[in-house]
Amino acid sequence: MTVVIPDETPLAQQRQQRLRLWLLLAPGALWLFFFFVLPLLIVMLYSFATPGPTGNVIWEFNFNSYITLMGKDLYFNAYYRSLWVGIQTTVICLLVGYPLALYMTLAEPKQRNLLLFLVLIPFWTNFLVRTYAWMIILSNNGLINDLLQFLGFAKQLLYPSAGAVLVGLIYGNLPFMVLPLYASLARFDFTLMEASADLGAGRWRSFWRIMFPLTVPGVVAGSVLVFIPTVGQFVVSDLLGGSKVDLLGNLLQRLFTRSNPPNWPLGSALALVFMFVLTVIVIIYFRTTTEEDR
Amino acid sequence: MTNASAVVLQQVTKRFQNVTAVDAIDLDIRDGEFFSMLGPSGCGKTTTLRMIAGFEFPSAGVISLDGVHVEKIPAHLRNVNTVFQSYALFPHMTVAENIAFGLEMKNFSRADIKPRVDAALAMVQLANYGARRPKQLSGGQQQRVALARALVNRPKVLLLDEPLGALDLKLRKEMQIELKRLQQEVGITFIYVTHDQEEALTMSDRIAVMNQGKLLQVGSPTEIYERPSSRFVADFIGEANFIEGHVTEIGSPYCTVRASNGLELKGILQGTSPVGTAVTIAIRPEKLRLTVQAPDNVFTLAAKVEQVVYIGSDTRLTVRLSDTITLDVWEQNNRSTLDRDAYWQRDEAGFVTWNPDNALILTA
Numbered sequence: 001m002t003v004v005i006p007d008e009t010p011l012a013q014q015r016q017q018r019l020r021l022w023l024l025l026a027p028g029a030l031w032l033f034f035f036f037v038l039p040l041l042i043v044m045l046y047s048f049a050t051p052g053p054t055g056n057v058i059w060e061f062n063f064n065s066y067i068t069l070m071g072k073d074l075y076f077n078a079y080y081r082s083l084w085v086g087i088q089t090t091v092i093c094l095l096v097g098y099p100l101a102l103y104m105t106l107a108e109p110k111q112r113n114l115l116l117f118l119v120l121i122p123f124w125t126n127f128l129v130r131t132y133a134w135m136i137i138l139s140n141n142g143l144i145n146d147l148l149q150f151l152g153f154a155k156q157l158l159y160p161s162a163g164a165v166l167v168g169l170i171y172g173n174l175p176f177m178v179l180p181l182y183a184s185l186a187r188f189d190f191t192l193m194e195a196s197a198d199l200g201a202g203r204w205r206s207f208w209r210i211m212f213p214l215t216v217p218g219v220v221a222g223s224v225l226v227f228i229p230t231v232g233q234f235v236v237s238d239l240l241g242g243s244k245v246d247l248l249g250n251l252l253q254r255l256f257t258r259s260n261p262p263n264w265p266l267g268s269a270l271a272l273v274f275m276f277v278l279t280v281i282v283i284i285y286f287r288t289t290t291e292e293d294r
Numbered sequence: 295m296t297n298a299s300a301v302v303l304q305q306v307t308k309r310f311q312n313v314t315a316v317d318a319i320d321l322d323i324r325d326g327e328f329f330s331m332l333g334p335s336g337c338g339k340t341t342t343l344r345m346i347a348g349f350e351f352p353s354a355g356v357i358s359l360d361g362v363h364v365e366k367i368p369a370h371l372r373n374v375n376t377v378f379q380s381y382a383l384f385p386h387m388t389v390a391e392n393i394a395f396g397l398e399m400k401n402f403s404r405a406d407i408k409p410r411v412d413a414a415l416a417m418v419q420l421a422n423y424g425a426r427r428p429k430q431l432s433g434g435q436q437q438r439v440a441l442a443r444a445l446v447n448r449p450k451v452l453l454l455d456e457p458l459g460a461l462d463l464k465l466r467k468e469m470q471i472e473l474k475r476l477q478q479e480v481g482i483t484f485i486y487v488t489h490d491q492e493e494a495l496t497m498s499d500r501i502a503v504m505n506q507g508k509l510l511q512v513g514s515p516t517e518i519y520e521r522p523s524s525r526f527v528a529d530f531i532g533e534a535n536f537i538e539g540h541v542t543e544i545g546s547p548y549c550t551v552r553a554s555n556g557l558e559l560k561g562i563l564q565g566t567s568p569v570g571t572a573v574t575i576a577i578r579p580e581k582l583r584l585t586v587q588a589p590d591n592v593f594t595l596a597a598k599v600e601q602v603v604y605i606g607s608d609t610r611l612t613v614r615l616s617d618t619i620t621l622d623v624w625e626q627n628n629r630s631t632l633d634r635d636a637y638w639q640r641d642e643a644g645f646v647t648w649n650p651d652n653a654l655i656l657t658a
Contacts, residue, residue: 194349195382197369199447200399206370209395213386 047268055261065269075251075270079277082248085162086231089169093177093226094219096170101181101218105188116182119175127172131239134168135159138240160242168236173229177222184218220289224282231278248274298325299361300451300483301346306355306365308341315341317507318355323451323485328477330486330494333504334530339487342504343453346485348372360450370399375444376453379460381436383428389439390415390424396447414446417476434465441476451483458493470496491531495519503527523564525656528576535582535621537575541567541655548650551575555616560593561653574656579622581652584611585635588645597621597646599638611638613646621646 047065050058069075104115122130137143138159145155158164188211196206212219234249243250248270255267301323308316316338323329331339344350346357348369357365364372375396384392393411402410415421418438428436437457444452454473458466474497477484488494494501495515502512503526511523522528525536537559543550548560551573561575588594597613600620604610611623623646629636638644 189380189382191378191380191382192384194347194369195376195378195384196395197349198347198374198376199396199443200370201395202370205399210384 043268043271046264047272049265051261051263051265053261055263057264065263065265066273068266069269069273074246078246078248078251078270079274081246082231082274083277083281085166085169085237085247086227088166089173089230090177090223090227092166092170093174094223097174097177097181097222098219101178101185104178104182105185106190119178122171122175128235128239130172131168131236134164134171134240138164138167160240162241164240165237165247168240169230169233172236173226176225176229180221180225181215181218184215184221188214216289220286223285228278228282232274299323300325300327300359301485302356302358303342303346304356304358306342306345306352306357308338308345308350309353314507316345316352319504319509321502321509321512323483326481326483328474328484328486328497328499330488330498330501331504332488332491332494332501332531335489336506337504338507339489339502339504340455343376343455343485343487346451347374347376347453373450374453375447375449376455377437377440377444377457379456381428381440381457383436383439383443385428387427388424389420389426389428389431392428392439393424393443393446396443400447410446414442417445417479418442433461434469437461437469441473445476445480445482448480449482451485452477454484454486456488457486458488458490466493473497495531503530505530521564522576522654522656525574525576528654528656533579533622534576535579537577537619539573539575541569541571541573544569549655551655553619555618557595557615557619559653560650561655562651563655565657567655567657571657576654576656577621577648577652579610579624580608580626581648582621582623583647584613584623584625584638584644585647586644589647592647593650594645594647597644599640599642599644602638602640609636609638613644615646 046057048061048063050060050062050064052058100119104112104119107115139145140155140157140159142158144158149155192210192214193206196210197203201209231247232249234247234253237247237250238253241247252267252271255263255270299322301321303319303321306316306319306321307314319338319342321342331342333339341350345352345365346359348364348367348371352365355365356363359372359374383389384395387395390411393414394407397407397410411424412421415424418441420435420438420442423431423435423439428439431439437460440457457473458469461469470493473484473486477497486494486497495518498515500512500514501518503510503518505526511518511527513521518527519531522531522534528534529536537551537553537557539551539553539557539559541549541563542552542558544563547562549563551559551561553559553575559575567573583589584597584599588596595615597615599611600614601612602609607627609625609627611625612620613623614620625636625638627636
C-alpha cells in the first residue's frame with residue numbers, strides 16, 4: 001500500500017482557489033444570466049421588431065418603436081408623471097420616515113422593539129389586500145368621508161384620484177424608507193450631538209451639520225428602495241387612480257396585454273428607455289450624495 | 295490665580311426617576327484653577343460636570359458661571375466647552391474643520407478662523423495634521439484634537455470628562471503633564487472628572503471627592519491626602535490602615551481612642567466626636583516605622599512581621615499587633631545597607647512606631 005501525498009504546489013493551490021471562487025459565484029451568476037441578462041436581451045430584440053396586426057411580432061428589425069416614442073406626448077408625459085410621483089413619494093417618505101426612525105432610535109429598548117414590529121406588521125398582509133383597504137377607507141362612504149360628514153363638512157371625492165395614488169404609494173413604501181434610516185441612526189453616536197451643542201450649535205444646525213451628513217447612507221439606501229419600485233409600479237395607480245392616472249407601469253401593462261392589438265415592440269422600447277433614464281438618475285444621485293466619503 | 299469664582303454650585307441636586315445622582319452639592323470653583331472631581335464610578339461626578347456643561351439640568355439648586363445664573367440655559371449658549379471621554383470628534387470633517395466648528399457656530403469670518411485654528415493645532419503639537427480625518431490619527435492625537443477643538447473657543451471654563459481614560463499608561467502620564475502645562479499656559483479654569491486618584495493628585499490645584507451623589511471633601515491634594523475628613527476619603531485616596539475604637543479622652547492637640555482590643559492610641563481628631571463616640575483611626579502605611587529595638591521615649595507597639603514584599607524603592611510589610619489588628623508598613627529603602635532595620639523576614643519581632651500627628655481620628 002502506498003500513501004499518496006497530494007501535490008500542493010502553489011500552482012495547484014491557485015487553481016483550486018479559482019475553482020472554489022467559481023463554485024461560489026456560479027448559482028448567483030447562472031440565475032442572473034438566465035433570469036436577468038437573457039430576458040433583457042430578448043426585450044431589446046423585441047424593441048427593434050415590428051408589431052403585427054393581431055398583437056403578434058414580425059421579425060423585421062427597425063427603429064420604428066423608438067421613433068414612435070419620441071414623437072408622442074403621451075409617452076413623454078408618462079415618463080414625466082412617473083418620475084414626479086416617484087420623487088413625491090420618496091420625499092414624503094423621507095420627511096415622515098426620518099423623524100420616525102429617529103424616534104425609534106431614541107426610544108427605550110422595549111418600546112423600540114415594539115415600534116420596529118409595528119413598522120413590519122403590514123408585510124404580513126398581501127399588498128393588494130392592503131391597497132383595496134385604502135379604496136374602502138377613501139371611498140365616498142368610507143371612513144374619512146364619514147368622519148368629515150360627522151364633523152359637519154361636505155363629503156370630498158378622495159378616490160379615485162392622484163392624491164389617493166400618492167397616499168397608497170407612501171403607505172406601501174414607508175417601511176422601505178424607515179428600516180435603512182433606522183439602521184443608519186442606530187449606528188450614529190449621539191455624543192456627537194452633545195459635542196456640537198457644546199461648540200455652540202443649536203439643534204437645527206447640529207442636525208444639518210452633524211446628524212444628517214452622517215446618516216446619508218441610510219437616506220440614500222431608503223430613497224433608492226422607495227424610488228425605483230414606485231416609478232415602475234402599476235397596481236396602486238390602477239386601483240387608487242381609477243385608470244385616470246396614467247403612469248409608466250400602466251402604459252406598459254396596457255401595451256403588452258390590454259390594447260387592441262397589443263404592441264410588444266413598442267412596450268419593450270418604452271421599458272428600455274425608462275430603464276436607461278432611471279439608471280442615469282440613480283447614478284447621479286449616488287455620486288452627489290456619497291462624494292463626502294472619498 | 296485670582297480669588298474670583300468661575301463656577302458656583304449651590305445646593306445642586308439631580309434626580310433621575312427615583313435615583314438621586316447628585317445630592318445638594320455646594321462648590322465654589324475659582325478662576326484659573328485646575329479643579330478635579332474625584333470619586334468611584336456612579337458617584338455623581340460626571341452628572342455634575344454635565345450640569346455645568348448644560349447637557350443635564352438640575353432638579354434643584356443654582357449654577358452660576360462667571361456670576362450669571364445658567365442652570366436653565368441650554369448647552370449651546372453657555373461659555374463652557376467639554377472634552378469628551380470618547381473625544382466625540384466629527385468623523386466626516388477634517389481635523390481643521392473639527393477645530394473650526396465652534397468658531398463657525400459663533401459666526402467668525404473665514405479670515406478670522408484660519409489663524410486661530412492654526413494656532414490651536416500648533417498649541418497641541420499637531421501643526422501639520424489639519425487636513426487629516428480623525429480616524430487617521432492615534433488615540434493620543436485624537437485627544438489633542440479634542441482639546442484644541444474646545445480651547446480654540448477660549449471658554450470661561452473647560453470641562454474634561456475622564457479624557458485620558460482610553461489611553462495607555464505611558465501616554466496617560468505624558469498627557470497629564472501636557473494638560474497641566476496647557477492649563478497654565480492658557481489660564482482657563484479646568485474642571486477635570488476622574489476616578490484615578492493619582493491623576494487627580496498630580497494635576498489639581500484642588501480636588502473634590504464625591505461618593506454616592508454627595509460631596510465629601512474639597513481641598514488641595516495635600517489636604518485631601520494628609521487630612522482626609524472621612525474614612526471613605528482616606529480609603530479612596532491612597533492606602534491607609536484603619537483601627538476601630540471609641541473616643542475616651544478629648545485633649546489638645548491629641549485625643550485618646552480605645553481600640554477594640556483594649557489598646558489606647560493617640561491621634562488628631564478630625565471634626566467633632568464627643569467621648570464615647572465610635573471612631574476609626576487612619577494611618578498611612580508610609581508614616582509607620584518598624585524597628586528591631588524599641589525606640590526610647592515614644593509610643594511604640596510590639597509587632598510580628600507577617601509578610602514582606604520588596605518592590606525596589608520600598609519594602610511593603612504587613613505586621614500583626616494582636617489577633618484582630620494588622621498594619622501595613624511601607625519602609626522606604628533609603629537606609630544604609632548595613633542597617634539591621636532595613637531587612638525583615640517573616641515571623642521576626644519588632645516595634646511599630648508612629649507620630650500621633652499622623653494618626654487621624656475619623657468619625658466611623
